[in-house]
Amino acid sequence: MKEGTQFSNLIYEYFFLRFRFGYYRYGDTLPAIDILCHEFNVSDQTVKAALRRLRAEGYISMRNGQATKVIFQQSKEEFGDFAVHFYSERWEAFFDLYESSELILVPIMMEGMRRMVPEDFQYVRKLAKRAFAEDLMQFFRYILQKAENPLALNLFWEITLFWGFPFARMKQCQFCYDAELVRQRMNTLLAAAQEKKWDIVRNSLIEYQRGDVSRVAAYLEPVVRHRPGKEQVSFVWRIYRERPQLCCSLAIRILYEIYMGEFREREYLPSYEKMAQRFNVSLSTVRRTINVLNQVGAAESVNGVGTRIFSMGKRCREPDLSSLAVRQNLALFFQSFELLIYSCEEVLGRLLVEMRQSEREELLDCLEENRNTGQCAKSLWHMLIWTARYSTLSSVREIYARIFGLFLWGYPLRGSKNETTELELADVQLTDALIQALREGEYARCAVLVKEKLLKEFPMVEVYLRRNKIYEGELRSSISIRLMLTDVKKDL
CATH class of the missing domain: 1.20.120 (Four Helix Bundle (Hemerythrin (Met), subunit A))
Structure with a gap:
């Protein structure tokens, strides 16, 4: 799948969910293309490809020189059917993911709050004062940005997308959002962070999350259609969106085999043909992957012999730091x-x-x-x-x-x-x-x-x-x- 296609599919998914969950409604205007390019970190052609697909499916109207308008409409019953279907197929993963994010994201959020300066507190207090549903998401994104770890932001993005933005502007689901409660929580967190009471910050983040989960569960449990495990959608963390997913994933699998698995006792990798057969990929994918392993220093192609590998404990080649792929x-x-x-x-x-x-x-x-x-x-x-x-x-x-x-x-x-x-x-x-x-x-x-x-x-x-x-x-x-x-x- 080409880079632009991967990106445009994600942007399509983002807006599709926001339309279906009521964040954007009939007559609303989408952000300008240059703003979307900035926020998604993609080209204007990628954004336009996603918007064209949304237009073709009847969600938006898009004309040159005019703002992009939402034309999608759904009844309360249609909204309810979509929400029930969405959460029914994610029901098991929904709660599992909340617990997992508590273990992984809460410590990073705390690190972000430790790094906040007076100007940061001034900004997020304005978010707390307004306390719209989107302000809560922006509050957490802003805190995570302070930790300066894009991988953590990517994880937060993927988790939020998997949940379907449950805190969007959904008047149909008042259980999801209580502005006054959110305002109190945000102010409590900020006060504790300014006073460096980190135990209170941590306990508050966990308490708030668990309270939200309990409220969501109480509302959805009676209407969710319980499905067998094989019909459940599991959370998948997608990272290599902008690069050939197959090549990067295969390189990681081979690295594991070199250090921990079947290849650890070998001096050379199997032939390209055998590798392609084993991993069910094309010869060209194997060649590109081996090139990456050569550049990273884990392997060395020897003409007429094969691909020498450097297992754990062996002195390997230095990474080729002139390679953009290696640096990334x-x-x-x-x-x-x-x-x-x-x-x-x-x-x-x-x-x-x-x-x-x-x-x-x-x-x-x-x-x-x-x-x-x-x-x-x-x-x-x-x-x-x-x-x-x-x-x-x-x-x-x-x-x-x-x-x-x-x-x-x-x-x-x-x-x-x-x-x-x-x-x-x-x-x-x-x-x-x-x-x-x-x-x-x-x-x-x-x-x-x-x-x-x-x-x-x-x-x-x-x-x-x-x-x-x-x-x-x-x-x-x-x-x-x-x-x-x-x-x-x-x-x-």
Whole structure:
């Protein structure tokens, strides 16, 4: 699927849901194309393609030189049928995703509030004073922007889209929104943040979210049409919208096989033909993917021989930092690293408590094997893999699987270094500490150990990337579509 098509489909989906959920209604005017290009971070042709599709389906009227008008109309009964259908097929994931976002997004929101300056508080207090439904969404987007992690914004965007913007202007569903209650909540959060009472901030964010879920559940439970699991829509975190999804996903799968899976004991990858057959892709996709692996430093194509791979513990080639694809992948690695720092303590703490004893024992066996074979660098990865495999929350499994995949892009940075003694010693120490904590049932301690390890290594990554002229602005730029706030101060 071409880049423009992927983007235009997303923009189409965004407006489709807003029409069906009543945010935009008959006679409303859509934002100008240049504003949409700015917010979605796409070209005007991409926006126009989405709008043309909406026009063809009877949602808008669009003429040169005139504002884009909404012509879609639906009765209260039609709205109700759509909402019931929408939430019926997402019912299981709806609550699962709320719990998952509590573990992953709340810590990032708190980080954003810690970084707010007086001007920021002045702006968000204006949002709180007005307290329209869209102001609440803008409130959280603004806070997340302060954390300067586009991957987190992308996740927030995807979660919000999956929920169908339930806080939109829906007079048909008054249960969804209470402006006075929202105003009180926002002011409480801001007061606590200004006074640096972070426990109150955290507890308030969680309390508000749980209250909203309970209210939604009480309203929808009697009308939702319960469906078997196979008919349920699961949350999927879509990240590589602007790049060939298949190629990037395949590269991550092969990296996993090189470091952890079937290819870890091999010197060369199978032939292109065998790779294409195994992964059910075309030869051209395999060739492009191998090129990416060569550029990132995980592999090396040898004429007439094949593709040599550098498994864990082997000295690999330095990444080709002149490649835009490599730099973009490293930016995602950097952002995923930061997401792990924010969320791992909450996520791993819950995981280890809720896992079956057999799953804990399997994890312990893996850690002990890492220690005995000198592969302690895998211990942190095993903690992430166990989260993606065994978390009781399907959305956490999905999100951590994506994070782990992005995290793999960074290993060649380490594998290309001459001196890794300090990192190897830290890996051994982490492995020993995790083994001891697991044996003693100190699961919260395990989560803290992982976070401490990440906090210690993150500055090393920053130094390395800066040394190679990949600076803060590039590392914190977004290569994934997201709804960023642009010039937000002009809105009020």
